[in-house]
Amino acid sequence: MQDDEPKDIAERPQWDNQVQYLLTCIGFTVGLGSVWRFPYLCQTYGGGAFLIPYAIALVFEGLPLLHIELAIGQRLRMGSIGVWNSISPYMGGLGVASLAVSFLISLFYNMIIAWILWYLFHSFQSPLPWRDCPINLNHTGYESECEKASAVNYFWYRETLNITPNIETSGSFQWWLVLCLATAWCLVYICFIRGIETIGKAIYVTVTFPYLVLTIFLIRSLTLPGATDGLIYLFTPDWETLKNPDVWLDASTQIFFSLSLAFGGLIAFSSYSVQKNDCERDALIVGFMNSFTSIYASIPIFAILGFKANENFNKCRNWNILRLTNSFNIGDENITLENYDDWFNHFNNTDPSEVESLNLKTCNLQTF
Structure with a gap:
């Protein structure tokens, strides 16, 4: 440390060990962008096709910018605003912009945490409240609104959000969500109450526990029938999709979002590291x-999607099998899911007009 460095920089606290620092950076970067938005983009752009521009953007965009943020924070040992002001007074606005971005993202991230807490509180009961539709007031059946949608959607829109029919209608005060949101902010305060001292301790749980949960989901999802179909879709690229410029744009955006680049947090975390640390x-x-x-995180998601697609695919074919069986007066056990294609081709060749009149459903595994 040079003697002419400011005293507050020279006395800046440091991480207890390198593991704390790396776990903090990993915990800061890995978030909803990685476990939620990334699988969505993979599904939107044909599975494996999105992985190619994503990998290119990671190498040529993500890693260099990540290296720069870690390097300048570690070298100057200041937060985002202080770093950019030190480089040039005209660049101080970059630090303020990073602060604004982090603040805005923390607002909706904590709202999502509040929803998670709400579902967590309701999960300590059996049966789960989103498993079945509630009984109507007359006790003559289920709520009609729930029957038209599903129990899961009803619990989300009616019990959790209590959403209004349109944006012009004001909703009532949802005190349960306010309590959950206040709890979420209290958890954030507890983790930050003493700076990196409490962050470094909490990070051992907050970073490792999600990987444990993901592993449990992974093991369970891989045992579901049809999981392999989802994984094949994930890792099989559709080369025609690469001609779409939106794929490359979204891949570059995803790198920025998932690595939390320009948020200012990585600069702040690296400022508590020793100056001679290998930031590269x-x-x-x-x-x-x-x-x-x-x-x-995408593997269990696509495995579950493959399972659901297979269920809907089999339901579609069973409906067609029932129509063919009743129309052509053949035994119930003759047409099965395994030989459905053979029977369909046979009837379509021998009596195409009759098959057309049945209005059979188009069963495509990819569309489910």
């Missing part, structure tokens, strides 16, 4: 760990 190695670890988590 840290950037590689954090960047690749974030991408690994994105794929790791």
Whole structure:
């Protein structure tokens, strides 16, 4: 440390160990962008096709910018605003902009945490409230609104949000969500109450526990019938999709969002690291760990999607089998899911007009 450095910089606290620092950076980067938005983009752009521009954006955009943020924070040992002001007074607005971005993102992230807490509180009962539709006031059946949608959607829109029919109608005060939101902010305050001292301790749980949950989901999802169909869709690229410029734009945006670049947090975390730390190695670890988590979280999601698609696909074919069986007066056990294609081709060749009159459903596994 040079003697002419300001006293507050020279006395800046440091992480207890390198593991705390890396876990904090990983916990900061790995979030909803990795476990929620990444699988959605993979599904939107044909599974494996999105992985190609994503990997290119990671190497040429994500890792260099991540390295820069870790390096300048570690070298100047200041937060985002202080770093950019030190580089040039005209660049101080970048630090303020980073602060504004982090504040706005924390608002909706904590709202999502509040919803999670609400569902967590309701999960300590059996049966789960979103498993079945509630009974109507007359006790003559289920709520008609729930029957038209589903129990899951009803609990979300009516019990959780109590959403109004349109944006012009004002809703009532949802005190239960306010309590959950206040609890979420209290948890954030507890983690930050003593700076990196409490962050470094809490990070051992807040970072490792989600990986444990993801592993449980992974094991369970891989045992579901049809899971392999979802994984095939995830890792099989549709090369025609790469001609769409939106794929490349969304991949670049995803790298920025998932690595939390320009949020200011990585600069602040690295400022508590020793100046001679290998920040290039840290950037590689954090960047690749974030991408690994994105794929790791996508596997159970696509396995479950494959399971649901197979269920709907089989329901569709069973409906067609019933129509064919009744129309052509054949035994109930003759047409099965395994030989459905053979029977359909046979009837379509021998009596196409009759088959057309049945209005059979088009059963495509990809569309389910």
